[in-house]
Amino acid sequence: MTKAPDGHLISENDSPILKSNSGENGFVSQSLEVNKYPQTTTVTVIDNHTVTSGRRQEKGRSHRLPGAIIIGVRKGGTKALIEFLNIHPQVVAATDEMHFFSDDDNYGQGMHWYLNKMPMSLPDQITMEKTPKYFISQAAPDRIHSMNSSIRLVLALRNPVTRVISDFAQRVENMGDTGRNFTEYVLDNTTWEVKQDVLCLTISIYHLHLARWLQLFPLKQIHIVDGDRLISEPLEELKGVERFLGIPRYFSEEVVYFNATRGFYCMKKKVHGLYTASCLGATKGRDHPHVEGWVRDKLVRYFDTHNEKLFRMIGRRFNWS
Ligand SMILES: Nc1ncnc2c1ncn2[C@@H]1O[C@H](COP(=O)(O)OS(=O)(=O)O)[C@@H](OP(=O)(O)O)[C@H]1O
Numbered sequence: 090m091t092k093a094p095d096g097h098l099i100s101e102n103d104s105p106i107l108k109s110n111s112g113e114n115g116f117v118s119q120s121l122e123v124n125k126y127p128q129t130t131t132v133t134v135i136d137n138h139t140v141t142s143g144r145r146q147e148k149g150r151s152h153r154l155p156g157a158i159i160i161g162v163r164k165g166g167t168k169a170l171i172e173f174l175n176i177h178p179q180v181v182a183a184t185d186e187m188h189f190f191s192d193d194d195n196y197g198q199g200m201h202w203y204l205n206k207m208p209m210s211l212p213d214q215i216t217m218e219k220t221p222k223y224f225i226s227q228a229a230p231d232r233i234h235s236m237n238s239s240i241r242l243v244l245a246l247r248n249p250v251t252r253v254i255s256d257f258a259q260r261v262e263n264m265g266d267t268g269r270n271f272t273e274y275v276l277d278n279t280t281w282e283v284k285q286d287v288l289c290l291t292i293s294i295y296h297l298h299l300a301r302w303l304q305l306f307p308l309k310q311i312h313i314v315d316g317d318r319l320i321s322e323p324l325e326e327l328k329g330v331e332r333f334l335g336i337p338r339y340f341s342e343e344v345v346y347f348n349a350t351r352g353f354y355c356m357k358k359k360v361h362g363l364y365t366a367s368c369l370g371a372t373k374g375r376d377h378p379h380v381e382g383w384v385r386d387k388l389v390r391y392f393d394t395h396n397e398k399l400f401r402m403i404g405r406r407f408n409w410s
Pocket residue numbers: 162163164165166167168169221254255256319320353354355369372373374375
Protein backbone atom coordinates (compact mmCIF):
# COMPACT_ATOMS: atom_id res chain seq x y z
CA MET A 90 0.00 0.00 0.00
CA THR A 91 1.46 3.37 -0.95
CA LYS A 92 0.33 6.92 -0.56
CA ALA A 93 -0.59 8.97 -3.57
CA PRO A 94 0.68 12.57 -3.79
CA ASP A 95 -2.70 13.79 -2.61
CA GLY A 96 -2.56 11.54 0.45
CA HIS A 97 -4.96 8.83 -0.65
CA LEU A 98 -4.07 5.21 -0.12
CA ILE A 99 -3.10 3.28 -3.20
CA SER A 100 -2.60 -0.44 -3.52
CA GLU A 101 -0.60 -1.71 -6.46
CA ASN A 102 -0.83 -5.28 -7.68
CA ASP A 103 1.16 -6.91 -10.43
CA SER A 104 -1.72 -8.61 -12.14
CA PRO A 105 -4.07 -6.40 -14.10
CA ILE A 106 -7.56 -6.21 -12.69
CA LEU A 107 -10.27 -3.99 -14.04
CA LYS A 108 -12.53 -2.93 -11.23
CA SER A 109 -15.66 -1.60 -12.78
CA ASN A 110 -19.10 -0.70 -11.57
CA SER A 111 -22.05 -0.58 -13.89
CA GLY A 112 -24.30 2.32 -13.07
CA GLU A 113 -27.99 2.51 -13.91
CA ASN A 114 -27.18 4.77 -16.81
CA GLY A 115 -25.12 2.07 -18.47
CA PHE A 116 -21.84 3.67 -17.54
CA VAL A 117 -18.96 1.59 -16.46
CA SER A 118 -17.02 3.61 -13.97
CA GLN A 119 -13.46 2.46 -13.78
CA SER A 120 -11.36 3.07 -10.76
CA LEU A 121 -8.25 1.55 -12.23
CA GLU A 122 -6.71 0.79 -15.53
CA VAL A 123 -5.29 -2.29 -17.12
CA ASN A 124 -2.81 -2.26 -19.94
CA LYS A 125 -1.53 -0.62 -23.10
CA TYR A 126 -0.08 2.24 -21.14
CA PRO A 127 3.45 3.32 -20.44
CA GLN A 128 2.88 2.14 -16.86
CA THR A 129 0.95 -1.10 -16.72
CA THR A 130 0.43 -1.17 -12.97
CA THR A 131 -2.95 -1.95 -11.57
CA VAL A 132 -3.99 0.85 -9.34
CA THR A 133 -6.79 0.79 -6.85
CA VAL A 134 -7.44 4.00 -5.06
CA ILE A 135 -9.02 3.44 -1.70
CA ASP A 136 -10.64 6.42 -0.13
CA ASN A 137 -13.05 6.76 2.69
CA HIS A 138 -12.39 10.40 3.25
CA THR A 139 -15.07 12.94 2.85
CA VAL A 140 -14.23 15.84 0.57
CA THR A 141 -15.07 19.44 0.98
CA SER A 142 -16.27 20.36 -2.46
CA GLY A 143 -19.77 20.78 -1.18
CA ARG A 144 -20.88 17.63 -2.96
CA ARG A 145 -22.33 14.59 -1.27
CA GLN A 146 -20.22 13.41 1.61
CA GLU A 147 -20.71 9.65 1.33
CA LYS A 148 -18.03 7.08 1.72
CA GLY A 149 -16.96 5.09 -1.29
CA ARG A 150 -15.49 7.97 -3.18
CA SER A 151 -12.51 7.31 -5.34
CA HIS A 152 -10.70 8.68 -8.32
CA ARG A 153 -12.30 7.26 -11.44
CA LEU A 154 -11.35 7.47 -15.06
CA PRO A 155 -13.70 9.56 -17.16
CA GLY A 156 -16.81 7.91 -18.53
CA ALA A 157 -17.22 10.85 -20.90
CA ILE A 158 -14.80 13.43 -22.29
CA ILE A 159 -15.44 16.81 -23.88
CA ILE A 160 -12.90 16.66 -26.70
CA GLY A 161 -13.36 20.14 -28.14
CA VAL A 162 -13.44 22.31 -30.01
CA ARG A 163 -11.31 25.21 -28.81
CA LYS A 164 -13.62 28.24 -28.32
CA GLY A 165 -16.66 26.00 -28.81
CA GLY A 166 -17.99 26.69 -25.32
CA THR A 167 -16.21 23.79 -23.65
CA LYS A 168 -15.64 25.57 -20.34
CA ALA A 169 -19.28 26.60 -20.02
CA LEU A 170 -20.33 23.09 -20.92
CA ILE A 171 -18.19 21.36 -18.32
CA GLU A 172 -19.09 23.90 -15.64
CA PHE A 173 -22.80 23.45 -16.32
CA LEU A 174 -22.47 19.67 -16.34
CA ASN A 175 -20.55 19.80 -13.10
CA ILE A 176 -23.61 21.06 -11.24
CA HIS A 177 -25.51 17.91 -12.24
CA PRO A 178 -25.54 15.56 -9.23
CA GLN A 179 -24.61 12.59 -11.43
CA VAL A 180 -21.55 14.28 -12.92
CA VAL A 181 -18.20 15.05 -11.37
CA ALA A 182 -15.95 17.06 -13.62
CA ALA A 183 -12.28 17.90 -13.59
CA THR A 184 -12.37 21.62 -14.10
CA ASP A 185 -8.73 21.97 -15.23
CA GLU A 186 -7.84 20.87 -18.71
CA MET A 187 -5.90 17.61 -18.47
CA HIS A 188 -4.00 17.55 -21.78
CA PHE A 189 -3.27 13.93 -21.02
CA PHE A 190 -4.00 12.23 -24.34
CA SER A 191 -2.67 15.10 -26.45
CA ASP A 192 0.61 15.76 -24.68
CA ASP A 193 3.33 13.13 -24.95
CA ASP A 194 5.00 14.14 -21.68
CA ASN A 195 1.74 13.94 -19.75
CA TYR A 196 0.81 10.68 -21.42
CA GLY A 197 4.23 9.35 -20.53
CA GLN A 198 3.37 9.85 -16.86
CA GLY A 199 0.99 6.94 -17.20
CA MET A 200 -2.59 6.20 -16.35
CA HIS A 201 -1.90 6.34 -12.63
CA TRP A 202 -0.98 10.01 -12.96
CA TYR A 203 -4.12 10.72 -14.96
CA LEU A 204 -6.34 8.81 -12.57
CA ASN A 205 -5.03 10.76 -9.61
CA LYS A 206 -5.83 14.03 -11.32
CA MET A 207 -9.47 13.05 -11.57
CA PRO A 208 -11.86 14.43 -8.97
CA MET A 209 -13.30 12.04 -6.40
CA SER A 210 -16.57 10.48 -7.40
CA LEU A 211 -19.10 7.89 -6.35
CA PRO A 212 -19.80 4.74 -8.36
CA ASP A 213 -23.07 6.09 -9.76
CA GLN A 214 -21.49 9.33 -10.93
CA ILE A 215 -19.86 9.99 -14.25
CA THR A 216 -16.42 11.49 -14.17
CA MET A 217 -15.74 13.95 -16.98
CA GLU A 218 -12.89 16.08 -18.19
CA LYS A 219 -12.51 18.53 -21.03
CA THR A 220 -9.48 19.27 -23.14
CA PRO A 221 -10.30 21.06 -26.42
CA LYS A 222 -6.90 20.16 -27.82
CA TYR A 223 -7.95 16.50 -28.05
CA PHE A 224 -10.15 17.23 -31.06
CA ILE A 225 -7.21 18.27 -33.25
CA SER A 226 -4.63 15.96 -31.69
CA GLN A 227 -3.28 13.15 -33.88
CA ALA A 228 -2.62 10.88 -30.92
CA ALA A 229 -5.67 11.47 -28.72
CA PRO A 230 -8.28 9.34 -30.55
CA ASP A 231 -6.22 6.18 -30.40
CA ARG A 232 -5.08 6.77 -26.83
CA ILE A 233 -8.61 7.42 -25.60
CA HIS A 234 -9.87 4.40 -27.51
CA SER A 235 -7.20 2.27 -25.84
CA MET A 236 -8.33 3.47 -22.43
CA ASN A 237 -12.01 2.83 -23.05
CA SER A 238 -13.41 2.04 -26.47
CA SER A 239 -16.98 2.64 -25.27
CA ILE A 240 -16.32 6.04 -23.69
CA ARG A 241 -18.78 8.77 -24.61
CA LEU A 242 -17.36 11.78 -26.39
CA VAL A 243 -18.86 15.23 -26.43
CA LEU A 244 -17.89 17.77 -29.06
CA ALA A 245 -19.06 21.38 -28.94
CA LEU A 246 -18.93 22.94 -32.40
CA ARG A 247 -19.46 26.60 -33.14
CA ASN A 248 -19.85 28.52 -36.38
CA PRO A 249 -16.34 28.01 -37.80
CA VAL A 250 -15.94 31.69 -38.70
CA THR A 251 -17.03 32.92 -35.27
CA ARG A 252 -14.71 30.32 -33.78
CA VAL A 253 -11.76 31.72 -35.75
CA ILE A 254 -12.57 35.26 -34.61
CA SER A 255 -12.92 34.12 -31.01
CA ASP A 256 -9.64 32.21 -31.23
CA PHE A 257 -7.93 35.23 -32.76
CA ALA A 258 -9.22 37.45 -29.91
CA GLN A 259 -7.77 35.05 -27.37
CA ARG A 260 -4.41 34.79 -29.14
CA VAL A 261 -4.16 38.57 -29.40
CA GLU A 262 -4.88 38.93 -25.70
CA ASN A 263 -2.46 36.17 -24.72
CA MET A 264 0.32 37.65 -26.84
CA GLY A 265 -0.44 41.17 -25.65
CA ASP A 266 -0.45 42.11 -29.34
CA THR A 267 -3.59 44.21 -29.48
CA GLY A 268 -2.51 45.96 -32.69
CA ARG A 269 -2.65 42.72 -34.68
CA ASN A 270 -4.95 42.95 -37.66
CA PHE A 271 -7.50 40.17 -38.23
CA THR A 272 -7.60 40.59 -42.03
CA GLU A 273 -3.82 40.23 -42.27
CA TYR A 274 -3.94 37.29 -39.91
CA VAL A 275 -6.32 35.22 -42.03
CA LEU A 276 -5.81 36.51 -45.59
CA ASP A 277 -2.69 36.50 -47.72
CA ASN A 278 -1.76 40.15 -48.24
CA THR A 279 -0.95 39.76 -51.94
CA THR A 280 -3.64 37.36 -53.19
CA TRP A 281 -6.26 38.12 -50.49
CA GLU A 282 -6.99 34.42 -50.40
CA VAL A 283 -7.56 32.60 -47.12
CA LYS A 284 -4.23 31.43 -45.73
CA GLN A 285 -3.70 27.68 -45.68
CA ASP A 286 -1.19 27.32 -42.88
CA VAL A 287 -2.78 29.18 -39.97
CA LEU A 288 -3.72 26.86 -37.11
CA CYS A 289 -6.55 29.16 -36.08
CA LEU A 290 -8.17 28.46 -39.47
CA THR A 291 -7.41 24.75 -39.73
CA ILE A 292 -8.98 24.08 -36.32
CA SER A 293 -12.29 25.20 -37.89
CA ILE A 294 -12.06 22.61 -40.69
CA TYR A 295 -14.05 20.28 -38.52
CA HIS A 296 -14.45 17.33 -40.89
CA LEU A 297 -10.67 16.87 -41.12
CA HIS A 298 -10.38 16.30 -37.38
CA LEU A 299 -13.62 14.43 -36.89
CA ALA A 300 -12.65 11.92 -39.59
CA ARG A 301 -9.84 10.65 -37.36
CA TRP A 302 -12.24 10.05 -34.47
CA LEU A 303 -14.73 8.29 -36.69
CA GLN A 304 -12.09 5.78 -37.71
CA LEU A 305 -12.22 4.51 -34.13
CA PHE A 306 -15.53 5.58 -32.62
CA PRO A 307 -19.01 5.17 -34.10
CA LEU A 308 -20.88 8.41 -34.61
CA LYS A 309 -23.46 7.46 -31.99
CA GLN A 310 -20.69 7.63 -29.39
CA ILE A 311 -19.94 11.26 -30.25
CA HIS A 312 -22.52 13.81 -29.15
CA ILE A 313 -22.29 17.14 -30.92
CA VAL A 314 -23.30 20.18 -28.95
CA ASP A 315 -24.28 23.29 -30.88
CA GLY A 316 -21.84 25.76 -29.34
CA ASP A 317 -23.75 28.78 -30.67
CA ARG A 318 -26.99 27.52 -29.13
CA LEU A 319 -25.12 26.75 -25.92
CA ILE A 320 -24.67 30.51 -25.60
CA SER A 321 -28.25 31.50 -26.46
CA GLU A 322 -30.28 28.50 -25.22
CA PRO A 323 -28.06 26.40 -22.98
CA LEU A 324 -30.93 24.45 -21.46
CA GLU A 325 -31.78 22.77 -24.74
CA GLU A 326 -28.17 21.74 -25.27
CA LEU A 327 -27.74 20.55 -21.70
CA LYS A 328 -30.86 18.42 -21.94
CA GLY A 329 -29.38 16.86 -25.07
CA VAL A 330 -26.23 15.98 -23.14
CA GLU A 331 -28.29 14.51 -20.30
CA ARG A 332 -30.04 12.24 -22.79
CA PHE A 333 -26.75 11.26 -24.39
CA LEU A 334 -25.17 10.44 -21.04
CA GLY A 335 -28.30 8.65 -19.85
CA ILE A 336 -28.49 10.65 -16.65
CA PRO A 337 -31.70 11.91 -15.00
CA ARG A 338 -33.05 15.31 -15.98
CA TYR A 339 -31.67 18.00 -13.73
CA PHE A 340 -31.20 21.15 -15.78
CA SER A 341 -34.00 23.68 -15.57
CA GLU A 342 -34.50 27.45 -15.30
CA GLU A 343 -33.97 27.01 -11.57
CA VAL A 344 -30.30 26.20 -11.95
CA VAL A 345 -29.45 27.75 -15.32
CA TYR A 346 -30.48 31.40 -15.67
CA PHE A 347 -29.63 34.42 -17.78
CA ASN A 348 -27.52 37.03 -16.02
CA ALA A 349 -28.14 40.35 -17.77
CA THR A 350 -25.10 42.00 -16.18
CA ARG A 351 -22.80 39.25 -17.38
CA GLY A 352 -24.64 38.93 -20.70
CA PHE A 353 -24.47 35.13 -20.49
CA TYR A 354 -26.28 32.26 -18.88
CA CYS A 355 -24.92 31.42 -15.46
CA MET A 356 -25.56 28.59 -13.04
CA LYS A 357 -26.70 27.97 -9.52
CA LYS A 358 -24.63 25.43 -7.68
CA LYS A 359 -26.11 23.67 -4.70
CA VAL A 360 -23.66 23.79 -1.81
CA HIS A 361 -24.79 22.35 1.52
CA GLY A 362 -28.41 22.68 0.45
CA LEU A 363 -28.05 26.32 -0.57
CA TYR A 364 -27.81 27.66 -4.10
CA THR A 365 -24.78 29.77 -4.98
CA ALA A 366 -24.83 31.74 -8.23
CA SER A 367 -21.81 31.43 -10.46
CA CYS A 368 -20.87 32.81 -13.88
CA LEU A 369 -17.79 32.14 -15.99
CA GLY A 370 -14.95 34.66 -15.74
CA ALA A 371 -14.14 37.50 -18.09
CA THR A 372 -11.92 35.37 -20.37
CA LYS A 373 -15.12 33.72 -21.60
CA GLY A 374 -17.15 36.04 -23.74
CA ARG A 375 -14.41 38.43 -24.85
CA ASP A 376 -15.15 41.31 -27.19
CA HIS A 377 -14.47 40.23 -30.75
CA PRO A 378 -12.50 42.48 -33.09
CA HIS A 379 -14.39 44.26 -35.84
CA VAL A 380 -14.29 42.14 -38.99
CA GLU A 381 -15.05 43.79 -42.31
CA GLY A 382 -18.03 42.32 -44.21
CA TRP A 383 -16.02 41.22 -47.24
CA VAL A 384 -13.47 39.41 -45.04
CA ARG A 385 -16.21 37.60 -43.19
CA ASP A 386 -17.91 36.66 -46.50
CA LYS A 387 -14.65 35.30 -47.80
CA LEU A 388 -14.24 33.12 -44.73
CA VAL A 389 -17.87 31.96 -44.88
CA ARG A 390 -17.33 30.88 -48.52
CA TYR A 391 -14.04 29.22 -47.62
CA PHE A 392 -15.61 27.13 -44.88
CA ASP A 393 -18.78 26.33 -46.87
CA THR A 394 -17.30 23.35 -48.70
CA HIS A 395 -15.69 22.06 -45.53
CA ASN A 396 -18.95 22.45 -43.62
CA GLU A 397 -20.82 20.46 -46.26
CA LYS A 398 -18.35 17.62 -45.79
CA LEU A 399 -18.94 17.75 -42.05
CA PHE A 400 -22.73 17.78 -42.45
CA ARG A 401 -22.57 14.67 -44.66
CA MET A 402 -20.29 13.02 -42.10
CA ILE A 403 -22.60 13.65 -39.15
CA GLY A 404 -25.99 13.57 -40.91
CA ARG A 405 -26.90 16.94 -39.45
CA ARG A 406 -26.75 20.54 -40.62
CA PHE A 407 -25.94 23.80 -38.87
CA ASN A 408 -26.92 27.22 -40.10
CA TRP A 409 -23.39 28.60 -40.28
CA SER A 410 -23.71 31.54 -42.63
N1 LIG B 1 -22.56 30.63 -20.25
C1 LIG B 1 -21.45 31.08 -20.83
N2 LIG B 1 -20.69 32.02 -20.23
C2 LIG B 1 -19.58 32.49 -20.84
N3 LIG B 1 -19.13 32.08 -22.06
C3 LIG B 1 -19.89 31.16 -22.70
C4 LIG B 1 -21.06 30.62 -22.12
N4 LIG B 1 -21.57 29.72 -22.98
C5 LIG B 1 -20.77 29.69 -24.04
N5 LIG B 1 -19.75 30.56 -23.88
C6 LIG B 1 -18.75 30.80 -24.91
O1 LIG B 1 -17.62 29.98 -24.66
C7 LIG B 1 -16.59 30.51 -25.47
C8 LIG B 1 -15.26 30.00 -25.00
O2 LIG B 1 -15.17 28.67 -25.41
P1 LIG B 1 -14.24 27.63 -24.66
O3 LIG B 1 -14.56 27.59 -23.22
O4 LIG B 1 -14.35 26.34 -25.40
O5 LIG B 1 -12.83 28.27 -24.87
S1 LIG B 1 -11.41 27.54 -24.66
O6 LIG B 1 -11.13 26.79 -25.88
O7 LIG B 1 -11.50 26.71 -23.47
O8 LIG B 1 -10.47 28.67 -24.50
C9 LIG B 1 -16.74 32.00 -25.34
O9 LIG B 1 -16.39 32.55 -26.60
P2 LIG B 1 -16.09 34.11 -26.84
O10 LIG B 1 -17.39 34.82 -26.62
O11 LIG B 1 -15.70 34.18 -28.27
O12 LIG B 1 -15.02 34.50 -25.89
C10 LIG B 1 -18.20 32.21 -24.97
O13 LIG B 1 -18.96 32.93 -25.91
